[in-house]
Amino acid sequence: MIQDSPLLDVNDLSVVLDSDHGLVHAVDALRLTIAEGKTFALVGESGCGKSMTALALLRLLPDAGRIVGGQTRLRDVDVNRLPEYEMRKVRGGKIGIIFQEPATSLNPVMRVGDQIVETIHTHTALRGSAAREKAIDWLRRVGIPEPERRIDDYPFQLSGGQKQRVMIAIALAAEPDVLIADEPTTALDVTIQAQVLNLLGDLQRELGMAMLLITHDLGVVRNMAHHVALMYAGQIVETAPADTFFNHPRHPYARLLFAALPGMDRRGEKLAAIPGTVPPLNQIFTGCRFADRCPAHQSICDAAPPPLIWTDAQHGVRCVRIDAIEASAAQDASGKEIVDAVHVPEPAPLVMPASASMPLLVVRDLKVYFPIRKGLLRRTVGVVKAVDGINFSLAAGRTLALVGESGCGKTTTGKALLRLLDGNADITGQATWEGRDLLSARPAALRTLRRDIQIIFQDPFASLNPRMRVGDILDEGLASLHPEQDLPERQTRVARLLDQVGLRKDAVNRYPHEFSGGQRQRIAIARALAVEPRLMVCDEPTSALDVSVQAQILNLLHDLQAELGMAYLFITHNFGVVEYLADDIAVMQGGRIVEAGSAEQVLRDARHDYTRKLLSAVPRFEASVA
Incomplete structure (x- = not known):
């Protein structure tokens, strides 16, 4: 594990957290060394201590956490011993960090440009228009379209992927010596992911920057990392050069x-x-x-x-x-x-139901336009054509994958079908569920339809009520949409859901903030599954999940599809999941579907240049277990 010219050297780092259930040993005697210009990848299951390690290196632990042992040496300085005023110079200036959840890391009442400029002012000599131009340049480099205009946007005006790109720009704005990248490409589509990873690689070569890459995406690790450490339950259980590890x-x-990795070779x-x-x-x-x-x-x-x-x-x-x-x-x-x-002895085949002759969901010429308002009177001066006349259908027991770059209209399509954009957008066209019109349904009819149609949101932190315990979150939908079930029956259902998504039973009494990002995503999935819908709009449901839990969730989705004939509208940029799960694929660009067909046809014989571009950007690797 020892490398030449160590820039960051962590020796026997131990972190504990005070909790109502005793002392939690979140990180146990962790060791890692990163050389200049090298990438060290930390991988493992959600809750194993990866993100807590990142926070400990920057001394950003929660109030209940503390470092109880070890050294963190940046060059020859042990940052664990620095006073707080000196540590502020290290954060952002010497060690930058890309946080896992941009929605909670960005200040919602500050323009994104001001947040980048703040870092530039704090750690560089640039001021005024020069600092603003530098911020615009960073937005351009991380792939934000029209950076001169978007620099004055607020975080809520950006898509999930765009918020992640802004977070990356903030972390890199002062060109730090060490970059801690905690799931830096989780919310990004494959083309922007490739662009950002190439950018990080270029900066490493240019600045000699060391990178600690925390991710569950083994494809990214295979293409980026020089050394890999696998964590489990607070410990490193295997560490090796990347080639040896894979x-x-x-x-x-x-x-x-x-x-557990999904792919075309494991379909069925x-x-x-x-x-x-x-x-x-x-x-x-x-x-x-x-x-x-x-x-x-x-x-x-x-x-x-x-x-x-x-x-x-x-x-x-x-x-x-x-x-x-x-x-x-x-x-x-x-x-x-x-x-x-x-491994597992001979994986069981999946028996899929025969697809219905008549589609459950039919969408025709769907358009979702957002008005652009300016001035004191907020007059409408134009529209954003987020979805611009798309057509598709979905039958029982089928999975339609909706893929495309961030901002192309995938999530907007899903929200429009569930009537979650009413009052905020002009929606036209036709969307029918078993012949019933979704877009014009009155509240009473819509309530009934929502028993059949549920959504897993992309950002679990924003979609879970922070003031409710997990048990109450899961019970809320059951009590509302299935009033015929009594409390004991619902409690049994909640316990079974937690087990299905890989969470312990004691999760019912905890709040969302007590869980990692991946664990919160499992809670969001359990909530959507609670009422046993017939159609699930899955908006990046596995983006925050590690490989093993992703496999567990995909198996669960397959089982439900086989048992109940459930249909999935699967919005994702993870092509491994698409290859494994999708029956049909629709590729979106600029609010329109540019290519559609069976999964086999689109993946093996893509006709549109944009589809080929997406497929060529997918990080892949061939791992051996010999």
Whole structure:
């Protein structure tokens, strides 16, 4: 793990959090070293300590958190020992950070340009028009269209992906020595993702910038990282150079992650979802933390906490059985034993219902125009044609993937169908559900329709009530739309939903802010599934999920489709998910559908140049588990 010319050196970093359930050991004796111009990727399940590590490096821990051990050396300075006034110079100036959730990181009452200029003023000598021009340049470099105009927009005027790009511009504005990128491309479509990753790579070469990349997207890691560390339950369980990690993963957890990746080659079968959840960290572990979920578990795994065993100078694995597992596999020429030990035996085929002859949802010439108002009287001076005359249909038991760049109208389409834009946009055209008109339905009829149609929003933090406990959030929809169910029946349903999306039962009594971004997304998915709708509008439902939980959710969606004939309008930029799940694909650009067809046809023989551009930007890798 040691590299030449270390710029950031973290040694035995330990972080604890005070909670109502005892002391939580969020990060346990973490070590990592990043050299100038190199990228170190930290990957692992939601809740394993990745984001807490990032906050600890910048001393931005919540009030309940504190660093209880270790050093964080930036060049030769231990930033853990700096007084707060000196630490303010480090944040943004020496170490920048791209936060996971731009909607909560951007100030909602400040123009985005002012937020970028604020960083430039704080950490550089630029002032006035020069600072504003620098901010415009950064907006242009991260792919914001019309930066001269959008610099004066507020965050609410931007799409989710555009807000993420602004967050990246703020983090890079002072050209820091180290960039902590916490899920930097989660909300971005593949073309902007490729653009941003190329930009980060260019800046590394230009400035010698080191990067700590925190992500669940293994495709991004494969294309960006020089070194990879896999975290689980607050510990690093495997660390290796990127090529070694992807070509020869050794820890059972790493192998299971690769087996959980969706793709065209796994259509028609269940993904290898890892059972269970990350164990609570308010306990003293007496053995391996992954033991309860590991198919290769034996009694020796419970004897003592396993150390990080170094197989060579740069490859460490926290597993006492790894040699025995690999020796058993070597005795079998087919390698079947190792596959059975740490993957899944023969994934069960998915039996899909026959598609209905008549579509459930029919959309014809749908247009959604937002008025542009200016002046004291707020006169309408123009319109934004967010959706400009699109047509599609969706039958029971089918999945239509709606793909395209951020701002192309995908999310607007979904919200318009659920009548969530009434009063804010001019909506014309026709959208029918089983012959009933969605766009003109009165409130009583619309309430009935919402039993059949639900939505998973892109931003779980903004869509979950922060003042309600999770149990109440999940029960709210059931009580409203299924009043025939009594309280015990609803409570049983809530407990089953939490288990289905991979959350522990104690989540019912906690608030949304107590969960990580990925865990909040699972809560949002459970809420939408609670009333068992017949159509789900899924707006980036897996964008904030790690690989193993994504597999669990995709299996769940497949099961519900098979059992109930549920239809999905799947809005996403994750082409791995599209390849695995979609029956049909519609590609949107500038508010219009430019190509549509079966998934097989669009993915293998794209006809439109824009579709080809999207597919060419998808980060891919071929991982080996030999």
